[in-house]
Amino acid sequence: MSVVLSIQGLTKAYKPGVPVLKGIDLDFDERGLTAIIGSSGTGKSTLVRIINRLVDPGDGTIVFKGEDLSRIHGRQLRELRRRIGMVFQEYNLVERLSVMENLLCGRLGYLSPLKAWLRRFPQEDIEHAYQLLDVIGLSNFANQRADSLSGGQRQRVGIARALMQRPELLLADEPTSSLDPKTSVEIMELLKSQGEDNKIPVLVNMHDVELAKRFADRIVGMTGGRVVFDGLPSRLTDDHLKLIYGGEGWLQ
Amino acid sequence: MVSHELTATPLMSRVWQRHTLAQKLSRLSLWLLIGVAVLLSLSSISVIWEFLWDAPEQMADMGSRMWPLDFPYYPATVHAALLETFHIATLGTLFSMVLALPLAILAAHNITPHAGLNLFAKTMLVASRSVNSLVWALLFVAVFGPGPLAGTVAIACRSVGFVGKLLGEALEEVPRGSIEALKAAGATQGSQILYGYWPAVKPAFWSIMLLRWDINVRESSVLGLVGAGGLGMAMNAAIDLFQWDRVAVILLTIFAVVVIGEVVITYFRRKLI
Amino acid sequence: MSSASIPAARPFESSLGAKLLALFILAYACYALGQLDFSWPRFVKGIDNGARFLDRMFPPSFKNWDQLLTGFIESMQIAVLATFFGVLISLPIAILGARNLMPSWATWPARLIVTLCRAFNPVIVAIIFIKAVGFGALAGVLALVMGSIGFVGKLFMEAIEEISMKQIEAIRATGAPFASVVAFGVLPQVMGRLVGFCTYQLDANLRNSTMVGIVGAGGIGGTLFAAFQRFEYDFVLAILITIIAVVLLGELLANYVKRIFNGES
Structure with a gap:
């Protein structure tokens, strides 16, 4: 399989002298769900956000389908972002818009601003949105306002919005951290199946090890801004977990 | 479903x-x-x-007449007028405070449970607010003759409605629990207001007064245009004589006062809250 | 505050600082009264004058109702146009001035414009515009447009600075151009408050249009001033009564519009 995303020597420091990422080297293939695990503050969220440049990288290169995206800006950056879908921990839906409008937000990168202001979306996009609503089981919620939904429903809308972009890569930043265990499993199932159906790689950043082991094809463990484990879930041992999370009291 | x-x-x-x-x-x-x-x-x-279409040209012409500014005019006339404006605004605010307190108490239906009195007070407050300070000034110039007295009374009359309305609303929002406790202890109406309502609305009261004082400083700078004293009178004189370099000095003074006022108000508000 | 412990011990005693402040204000009031040359005889004479004045005001005369109507319609037009164009110009300025959306090279000029518009009373601005475009309603509209930019622009800017940036981030992450981010991320979050500002501003402009008329910028203020100069005090009272009635009506209408929008969006 060919490499879709290649990160080499990536560093990042929000404050000079306090690096959050200390040289990350990772390659991602064109299939499969990768879970990035680690305790909070180890830079996994920063890593995911750097890929679609919500956070600017320090040194290093990030090559996405043959294009170095670490230094692009303006139109080039927008064109890159619309090829990468993103799912957020707190869903980040526009609360006062309807579910349908939130889904259509995923197409804004392809639509001229004038048409966006007039809400003139191509019929094709609207049909795609209805199909996705069927997929996430919210067919009857199209005209409900986003702030009337439950957490799990909101996150499904968040995923559908990302899928509306017809992305070539799906990023998810702690998508289950604000949800109850049962809903978390449903969200992970949705991310996994949509990655497979659309034949795109999925990067999920999470701290729930069991959930990661259950759904991931590959696990990347991070601590202190470095990658300390990279491999199949079955190869992840308690020793690795001690290294990633530190201490062992939490392991039963 | x-x-x-x-x-x-x-x-x-x-x-x-x-x-x-x-x-x-x-x-x-x-x-x-x-x-x-x-x-x-x-x-x-x-x-x-x-x-x-001619306006830009006229504006440019006016701008060129304003330059250079006639700075010696400031110590000669503007400074005294500025002080007068300041006095008008402050005294007007103080007078309005004295007048607004009883009206606000009458307007608040939880203190004055009498619909007729409420309506009377509210009508007075609305009348005060609807008439502009410049119109009030016009009326009082006719009554007291030109000068700062008319300006001060005009500012007071306009402010009563503003302060009274906001204070009345603040009084109506005072939770009933603390008042009922005082009532149960046998407090008279007067001591209910002094010990129950007043502590509850005190911060709101001072912030309303500050806000109104800020507005009054701006408004009193124009009252002179109808002869009610202060900076506006100096400005009117300069405009009538087409002394645009002097008008510019007055405009600059007003701008400075507004900016300084904003800084002072922000400081006090931060101390209050 | 350092004095917080004292009121806790004696809840109903005002602190020393408050007493000093009250004393200072009283002393200042006496000093200022002296400076402004207020005297009791003058005040009494004024009250005397006022009684005669009131006597000539009553009963209000609606004899010249056609003048009243013309003046009012013009005031209304001034208020509508000033609000419309004022809000229209405020929107881009507010977006440019919002520090959470724009870099500082855009925010400080926008903020300077808003501060300038706010600093000067509409009457002063009207006088300047009268010199530029002549007497009449146009000067009034232009002056009130500036006032509206100062008011709506400032409040709208503050409203935008309070929005949730998470929602903006999500829209940005889809690769949306800036104008679309505004349409789908910013406006939905502030629309309700904007409607409130607009109805308030329309109300304020109607009040202020009576004011700018006094210096010659059209509207009912002009009619009022003319009546004053002709000593037709009964007509003055009629105009004042009408103004109060219309302002009251406007307040009721504004409440109604607010309810429509809040119920809807």
Whole structure:
């Protein structure tokens, strides 16, 4: 399989002298769900956000389908972002818009601003949105306002919005951290199946090890801004977990 | 819900509507109303278009006459006028405070449970607010003759409505629990107000007074245009004589006062809250 | 505050600082009264004058109702146009001035414009515009447009600075151009408050249009001033009564419009 995303020597420091990422080297293939695990503050969220440049990288290169995206800006950056879908921990839906409008937000990168202001979306996009609503089981919620939904429903809308972009890569930043265990499993199932159906790689950043082991094809463990484990879930041992999370009291 | 999902409409025929028909109609009629109002106003308002196209030139001309500023005019006249404006604003605010307190108490239905008195007080407050300070000044110049006395009374009359309304609303929002405790302890109406209501509205009261004082400093700078003293009188004189370099000095003074006022108010508000 | 412990011990005693402040204000009031040359005889004479004045005001005369109507319609037109164009110009300025959306090279000029518009009373601005475009309603509209930019622009800017940036981030992450981010991320979050500002501003402009008329910028203020100069005090009272009635009506209408929008969106 060919490499879709290649990160080499990536560093990042929000404050000079306090690096959050200390040289990350990772390659991602064109299939499969990768879970990035680690305790909070180890830079996994920063890593995911750097890929679609919500956070600017320090040194290093990030090559996405043959294009170095670490230094692009303006139109080039927008064109890159619309090829990468993103799912957020707190869903980040526009609360006062309807579910349908939130889904259509995923197409804004392809639509001229004038048409966006007039809400003139191509019929094709609207049909795609209805199909996705069927997929996430919210067919009857199209005209409900986003702030009337439950957490799990909101996150499904968040995923559908990302899928509306017809992305070539799906990023998810702690998508289950604000949800109850049962809903978390449903969200992970949705991310996994949509990655497979659309034949795109999925990067999920999470701290729930069991959930990661259950759904991931590959696990990347991070601590202190470095990658300390990279491999199949079955190869992840308690020793690795001690290294990633530190201490062992939490392991039963 | 479930049965509905089973009979979901076929995929290709679904059309998305952002609003329901009723919503669409009410929105459309509102926009239409705004459009018609603007167009009607535009078409019938008496605008002499030549004057409008000429405006930039006139403004440039005025600007060139303003330069260089006549700074010696400041110590000669403007400074005294500025002090007068300051006194008008401050005294007017103080007087309005004295007048607004009883009216606010009468207007608050939880303190004065008498609909007639409430209505009377509220009407007085609305009348005070609806008439502009410049119009009030016009009235009092006719009564007291030109000068700062008319300006001060005008500022006070305009401010009563503002302070009284906001203070009355603050009084009505005082939670009943603490008042009932005082009542149960046998407190008179007077001590209920002093020990129950007053501590509850004190921060709001001072912040309302500060806000009004800020507004009054700005407003009193123009009252002189109708002869009620302060900076406006100096400005009126300068405009009548086409002394634009002096007008510019006065404008600069007003701007400085507003900026300083904003800084002072921000400081006090931070101390209050 | 350092004095917080004292009121806790004696809840109903005002602190020393408050007493000093009250004393200072009283002393200042006496000093200022002296400076402004207020005297009791003058005040009494004024009250005397006022009684005669009131006597000539009553009963209000609606004899010249056609003048009243013309003046009012013009005031209304001034208020509508000033609000419309004022809000229209405020929107881009507020977006440019919002520090959470724009870099500082855009925010400080926008903020300077808003501060300038706010600093000067509409009457002063009207006088300047009268010199530029002549007497009449146009000067009034222009002056009130500036006032509206100062008011709506400032409040709208503050409203935008309070929005949730998470929602903006999500829209940005889809690769949307800036104008679309505004349409789908910013406006939905502030629309309700904007409607409130607009109805308030229309109300304020109607009040202020009576004011700018006094210096010659059209509207009912001009009619009022003319009546004053002709000593037709009964007509003055009629105009004042009408103004109060219309302002009251406007307040009721504004409440009604607010309810329509809040119920809807």
